[in-house]
Amino acid sequence: MLSRFLKATGVFLITFGMLGLAFAGDSVQKYIKAHIEPQDGLNVSIHKVDANTGIWGEELQDIDFGTLTYDPDLGIFLPDHYCVMDVGVLSNEANWSVSHTVDSFTNGTDDLNKNVVVTFVKTEKADVNNDGIIEDDETKDTKLYQLSYANSVKSISKSELSGGWLRIYYGIATGEVDQNGNKIEPADTSPVTTDKSSGDYIGKITITLTP
């Protein structure tokens, strides 16, 4: 009796298994999974640029104009260079903005907040030499805003930088005018005159990426 039952069961199991194999050959669905975290980061590099030749120099840790030199003809203090900050955004957000805020640029007595010109540009690679080849150093700038340091609190959106990246120029105001005698720097800026007390002026710039 038992052996007949086992035989019958075995036949059933074998038959069932064959049926099962037949069903599995039609379609199998498996999920593939991964998770990407929101990623937001800034890369900032600063370089000094020779004010006369425009040649890029060493990399700096700060926007450091060094010791200004008095120009007796112009009656103003000037540095021998200006500074460039490149701001690279690493973000997988659909939208983001980069903001620029500043603390007072002061020696504790006076400040240079209206003596520094801040120029925001979109920089992108371009065939500037028009030779069909884009070298690493071939870029073009599109000016976005030019403001005094005092008034340089600004937010720049992802769309404004489409196809490029944010570059910010910092220079001491020269008071330069165009051929018609009109001021070419922001209206609220002026050169550093001897009215400013001597000393070490220090300020702080904060660049913030907001998703």
Add this chain to the structure above:
Amino acid sequence: MDRFLTLIVVGVFLLGGGVIFVTSSFGEDSVNVGIKATVPESLELSYWIRWSTGGQDPYEFGFSGDATSIDFGELEWNENLGIWLPAKYYTVFLIARTSGRPYQIKQTSTGLVSGDNNLNNSFIMDPDYEADDKYSNGVAQGDMPAGDSLGEAGLAAEGERIIYDSNSGKSRIVRVYYGISTGEPGTPGEPITGDQPAGNYSGTVAFTLTLK
């Protein structure tokens, strides 16, 4: 911020302008950068001199020019006034630079001397401030700062004379006119008459910048 992770350097990005971006702070969404400059302390007096013919502005085209000294040249006899007069007068432009500290600009002079004779009672100075005076960048200096004042006109060789007294400490272009007295009422000095012995008269004028 706490949702961001600091990652190890994962790449080098070559962007334009020869800038190499080394990613060292992935996950940070805020970067602080210092801005620095040093304005050196200074105490300096600069000057330049212009000659101009009588009654003309120091920069009047065709009637003025740069000079390196105050040289009245050979005086001319004025028949109408009966005095000796030069064809030119001189303007010394002075700029003090004191890093914002209050100051005085003064002058002394040995006078115009020839042996035992001199023209010291005729050699006159007159300080002036012009709001329209400009640096070479073309920007007018504006009104005299509050608290600043000019010295009085007088004989150049009469002791130490104040040209400009600055309580503001601000650097400004100051003029001092040097001439030979015409004897005009209300002006200092005496004209050079026909009694004056002939000769070559010379001397120096010294300008001094002092902090108050």
